[in-house]
Structure formats: C-alpha cells, structure tokens
Amino acid sequence: MTAKQRAYDSVQTKETILLHAKALFSKKGYKGVSISDICAAAGLSKGSIYHHFKNKEDLFVQLAELSFADSWKDWDSRSVRFSSATDKLYAYSELYADNVDLSLTKAGEDFMATTGADSAAFQQFGAILTDYVRRFEDIIREGIENGEFKPEEPGEMAFALLSSYSGLANNSRYLDKENVRRLFRKMTDMLLDGIRK
Amino acid sequence: MTAKQRAYDSVQTKETILLHAKALFSKKGYKGVSISDICAAAGLSKGSIYHHFKNKEDLFVQLAELSFADSWKDWDSRSVRFSSATDKLYAYSELYADNVDLSLTKAGEDFMATTGADSAAFQQFGAILTDYVRRFEDIIREGIENGEFKPEEPGEMAFALLSSYSGLANNSRYLDKENVRRLFRKMTDMLLDGIRK
DNA sequence: CTAAACATACCGAGCGTTCGGTATGTCAAT
DNA sequence: ATTGACATACCGAACGCTCGGTATGTTTAG
Structure with missing residues (x-):
C-alpha cells in the first residue's frame, strides 16, 4: 500500500524549483x-513559481540561504572527524572542489x-555572505589558537x-572533476x- | 597651433567606445x-557602435584583446625595475590592486x-586568457630557475x-582603494x- | 464551499541587431 | 578650383525577441 498520491505538494514543488534553479544559476x-529557464527545467509554469516566490531576487536569496545553511550543516557533520585546523582546511577545500558545479559564488x-545596493534582497544576501565568512573564520581562529597558523x-x-x-572555483569551470580536486x-x-x- | 580639426575621427571614436565599455563591463x-548603456556613456548612437564593431561579442573580445595587451605593455615597462621574481610578484599584485575597478576578469x-563554447568569439577570448596565464607563468618560471620558488x-x-x-579582485568590489591594496x-x-x- | 496550488495568457520594457538616410571626407576628372 | 562619384562616420527609428512580472482561469485538498 503506497501512501495516498497527492497531486499538490507545496513543499516538494518548492524543493524542485530550488533544485533546478541552483543548477542553472551555478552554471x-x-x-x-x-x-522561463527555471520553469522548463522544473517542469512548472510561471504562475506556480510566482506563487512560491515573490520575484526573481527573492527566489535567489532564499536559494542562497538554504544552500549555505545546508552546506554548513554538511560541513559540521564532517568537520568533527578532524582534530587539527589544518586537516579541516584540507577537508573544506575538498568539499568545495566537489561542489564547484553547484556553487552560487559566481551567481552571487x-x-x-x-x-541595487539599496535593495532589501541585496542586503539579505550580503548578510548571508558575511555570515559565511564568519563561519569560515572560526576554522582559522581555531588554527591560530592551537598554534597551527600564524597569529x-x-x-x-x-x-x-x-x-x-x-x-x-570560477576558473575551474571547464576542467574535469579530478583536476579540480587536485x-x-x-x-x-x-x-x-x-x-x- | 592645434592639430588638424576633424569632424570625424574614427580612431578617437573607437577608443572612446572601448574606454566607456571597459568601465561598464568591469562594473x-x-x-x-x-x-544602449555604452551608447549613453560614450555619447554615441547605436548605429555608430555597430559601424565600428560587428556585434556585442566582437566589441568585448576586441576590448579584451587591447586591454590585456596594454596591461602587459604597462607591466613590461615596470617589471624591468625589479630583479627578483619575488619583487615582481609584489609589483604585479600592486598593479592588479590598482586596477580592480577596471578589470575584465569577472566580465570575462x-x-x-x-x-556558446562553439562561438568564434568564445575561442578568441579563450586564447587571450591562455596567453595571459602563459605570460604570468614566465614570472613563476623565473622564480623557480633562480631558486626563489619551489620547483x-x-x-x-x-x-x-x-x-x-x-x-x-571579485570580492574586493565594495572595499575602498586603500584596503584593496593592503x-x-x-x-x-x-x-x-x-x-x- | 474555500483556499491553496498550479496553468494559461498576456503585458510593457528592454534587449541585440538592422537599416534607410544624412552628414562629412577623399580624390580623380575636368 | 570645381564638380561629381564614392567611401566613411554617424544617427535614430524600428524589428523580432526575451525578459520579469501580473491577471485570470482551472484543478485539487480539506
């Protein structure tokens, strides 16, 4: 017995949109x-997309918010395995390398x-970036405190x-996965x- | 005595277009x-621009070609003052820092x-980039050969x-000049x- | 029935590009 | 020296198209 089939699943739809949007934006x-590109990729209409998102900017900022949050969650679960900040740096770079084709940095x-810098979406995204740097900063600080890195x-x-x-990452766009990792x-x-x- | 007055000066016009285009593209x-943006900045009509350039791609590639050539010419005249590859690296980075607001890397x-990767303009630009890296490579190689850098x-x-x-350079976009240099x-x-x- | 989820049809603005036309410059024949 | 033919430089309107966004209709859930 499968679960009751639902033609409408708001959560699922939104995830689908964001999934395809991420692939497109990063490329x-x-x-x-x-x-329209996102519509075609997600197999949905404009009306549906604009039902879930206020506008293109809003879509992108929400995408960035979720992506970075997910990315850090993934990082947190991995980083505990590494005791030194140096090891964490290698692990971080490997994670980055494996996700160059889904990175929003260039799109950002x-x-x-x-x-426009006055836009609310702009400032939201700026806050996301600031937060991102701050989180990375923690790794550096750890390395400094336990004497691995220069103070x-x-x-x-x-x-x-x-x-x-x-x-x-930006310049590795036309390289194969193995070379990127190297x-x-x-x-x-x-x-x-x-x-x- | 002023130089010969001319109502039309093709060379000057083309330079004007490229000058404003560079500022706009880099930003x-x-x-x-x-x-239209370039027209407004250069004070010219669309017709005029399309008289000097085949299309937008052509305009950009020509701009990149000239910009990088000029940039290397500038570099050549400076770099002779520095004997070590290390000094050259610092000089290069300073030159880069002073031109972040006119850099075509992001626009590139x-x-x-x-x-499209099949386009002729795309491959032209790719060749420019390859050449750029090769020129920079010379500095590195010099440093390796005289024992400054790791082999x-x-x-x-x-x-x-x-x-x-x-x-x-991409991330320094919203910083003041002094901080960028630092x-x-x-x-x-x-x-x-x-x-x- | 109501409201949310999605589709369809459409809008005005802006895009890159084209094109007919107009100055301006060049140059050979007179 | 003037003229007429031609090339170059430039303009501005308009084309076909795509853009982000909206208004309205239809389907589904509860």
Whole structure:
C-alpha cells in the first residue's frame, strides 16, 4: 500500500524549483538564467513559481540561504572527524572542489552587480555572505589558537583564503572533476606553506 | 597651433567606445551592460557602435584583446625595475590592486558563461586568457630557475596564483582603494610564505 | 464551499541587431 | 578650383525577441 498520491505538494514543488534553479544559476550566473529557464527545467509554469516566490531576487536569496545553511550543516557533520585546523582546511577545500558545479559564488557576484545596493534582497544576501565568512573564520581562529597558523587577523585571513578558493572555483569551470580536486589540494598546500623555497 | 580639426575621427571614436565599455563591463559584467548603456556613456548612437564593431561579442573580445595587451605593455615597462621574481610578484599584485575597478576578469567569466563554447568569439577570448596565464607563468618560471620558488609545475602555479588574485579582485568590489591594496599585499605574503606557523 | 496550488495568457520594457538616410571626407576628372 | 562619384562616420527609428512580472482561469485538498 503506497501512501495516498497527492497531486499538490507545496513543499516538494518548492524543493524542485530550488533544485533546478541552483543548477542553472551555478552554471549560467544570475542574469544568465531566466524564470522561463527555471520553469522548463522544473517542469512548472510561471504562475506556480510566482506563487512560491515573490520575484526573481527573492527566489535567489532564499536559494542562497538554504544552500549555505545546508552546506554548513554538511560541513559540521564532517568537520568533527578532524582534530587539527589544518586537516579541516584540507577537508573544506575538498568539499568545495566537489561542489564547484553547484556553487552560487559566481551567481552571487552577478546578483550583487545586478541588484541595487539599496535593495532589501541585496542586503539579505550580503548578510548571508558575511555570515559565511564568519563561519569560515572560526576554522582559522581555531588554527591560530592551537598554534597551527600564524597569529594574524583571522577575519582578513578568512577573507583572503575564501577569495582564493572562490577564484579557483570560477576558473575551474571547464576542467574535469579530478583536476579540480587536485588543484584545490594544491591551492591548500600553497596557502599553508607558500611557494617560497 | 592645434592639430588638424576633424569632424570625424574614427580612431578617437573607437577608443572612446572601448574606454566607456571597459568601465561598464568591469562594473556590471558582460550581460549587465547593454549596447544602449555604452551608447549613453560614450555619447554615441547605436548605429555608430555597430559601424565600428560587428556585434556585442566582437566589441568585448576586441576590448579584451587591447586591454590585456596594454596591461602587459604597462607591466613590461615596470617589471624591468625589479630583479627578483619575488619583487615582481609584489609589483604585479600592486598593479592588479590598482586596477580592480577596471578589470575584465569577472566580465570575462560572464562572457564565457553567456557565449556558446562553439562561438568564434568564445575561442578568441579563450586564447587571450591562455596567453595571459602563459605570460604570468614566465614570472613563476623565473622564480623557480633562480631558486626563489619551489620547483613545481609553473603552469599550475600560475593558474593557482592568478585564481587567488582574481578571486580577491571579485570580492574586493565594495572595499575602498586603500584596503584593496593592503589585501593584495597580504595575499602575496600568504602565497609566498603560507599561513602555517 | 474555500483556499491553496498550479496553468494559461498576456503585458510593457528592454534587449541585440538592422537599416534607410544624412552628414562629412577623399580624390580623380575636368 | 570645381564638380561629381564614392567611401566613411554617424544617427535614430524600428524589428523580432526575451525578459520579469501580473491577471485570470482551472484543478485539487480539506
């Protein structure tokens, strides 16, 4: 006996929309994806999408909110396995590498360049990003406190490290998965010990 | 005595278009800038722009070609002053920092995501990028050869370093000039010596 | 019956691009 | 030196199309 089939499932539908939207945004950026594109991918009509989301900006911000939250939840469950901040950094970069094709960083930049800085959605997204850096900062701070990393301003270090990873992610778009992983590992090597002999 | 007065000056006009286009593209990305935007900024009509360029893609590729060529020319005249590859790296990062507001890297990513990989313009731009990395690679290779840097694959190192700088440039969009310079210097410190204690 | 969930049809604005037309410049023949 | 033929530079209206968004209708759940 299967459960009663329901033609309407609001929660499921919203998840479907966000799922396809994420794939599209991460591949084509914010402006590169139209609502119609999302409709076609999700197999839904515009009316349905605009029933669940106020507008395109709202859709993107909600997507970013959920994506980053999920991503950190995933991270939390993994990171406990690693005792040192150094190991955590490698694990983080590996996680990043495995999700380059579903990363919203590029779309986020696009979104911020597109959306006016006065917009509410813009500030919401800005808050998400700030929070993201702050969470990453915790790893750095941990490394500093137990003597693994140099004792410098953790906020700046977090910003710089994340910039390196996001830059690498943007430029790895046309590489195969294996190479991406190798490059992210190499990047972490570099960020830890530098290129100087 | 002024130079010969001319009602039309094709070269000047084209330069004007490219100048304003560069400022707009670097701020709003490729898709974020319309031909009308460029018209308004340059004080010209659409017809005029399409007289000088085949289409939007052509305009962007020509702009990228000239920009990168100019940028390297500028670099060549500066870099001779520095004897070590380490010094050159700092000088390069400073040059990058001073031009974040006129950088086409983000617009280039946007362009590649927008334009089909089969397009001629796409491949032209790809060639420009490849050439750019190769030129930067020369600095790395020099550093390796005279024992400043670790003897690793210079192509990969160039790719990684440039990714770090471009990522930082993308994320520095809302910072003031002084902070951007400081962050780029910090990034170079990090890339040279790492964050490990 | 009511309300939520979804579809359909449509809107005005803006997009990249085209095109007919108009200045302006060049140059050879007179 | 003037003229007429032609090329170049530029304009602005308009095209076909897509965009984000809305109004309205239909289906399903409770």
